[in-house]
Amino acid sequence: MPIEVVRGDITTLDVDAIVNAANERMLGGGGVDGAIHRAAGPELLAACRQMPEVRPGVRCPTGEARITPGFRLRARHVIHTVGPVWRGGRHGEPDLLACCYRNSLALGRERSVNSIAFPAISCGIYGYPIDEAATIAVREVQTFLARDALPQIWLVAFDADIHEALTAELGNRR
Helix, strand or coil: CCEEEEECCHHHCCCCEEEEECCCCCCCCCHHHHHHHHHHCHHHHHHHHHCCCCECCECCCCCCEEEEECCCCCCCEEEEECCCCCCCCCCCHHHHHHHHHHHHHHHHHHCCCCEEEECCCCCCCCCCCHHHHHHHHHHHHHHHHHHCCCCEEEEEECCHHHHHHHHHHHHHHC
């Protein structure tokens, strides 16, 4: 089964790439971003600082993706993507969140990634509603898999609510 929902800590997975729900500066933060930076070690921060800014203070605009080595993680790569801050859904948030998944998957394909793990992008401090985010995540992964082969994609939930939403959405689409 190429898509699997798992509950756990994304930093411990033995996959080709994990996706980091980063901020535009790519210099670490809270939530999954902070956990990935801590687990990967200071080399990840140094690699992120090497990414060129596309405008002052922005290395990765919302919806885009960048890739670095995984350093001390079991994952070979970290794909950094910046999800939208939820502002009611009328400011392009659904399209931007979908772009996070599309661009991360495309970047993984470019780097010959065979397995990739996604957190629930934008569902933490960025406030995206979990059920709506789960719908977008599952839809975008399934759309990608309909045209591109990737042996394994994990949707990783750190808590029970996200796990339940992702599991339900995946079950509804099978």
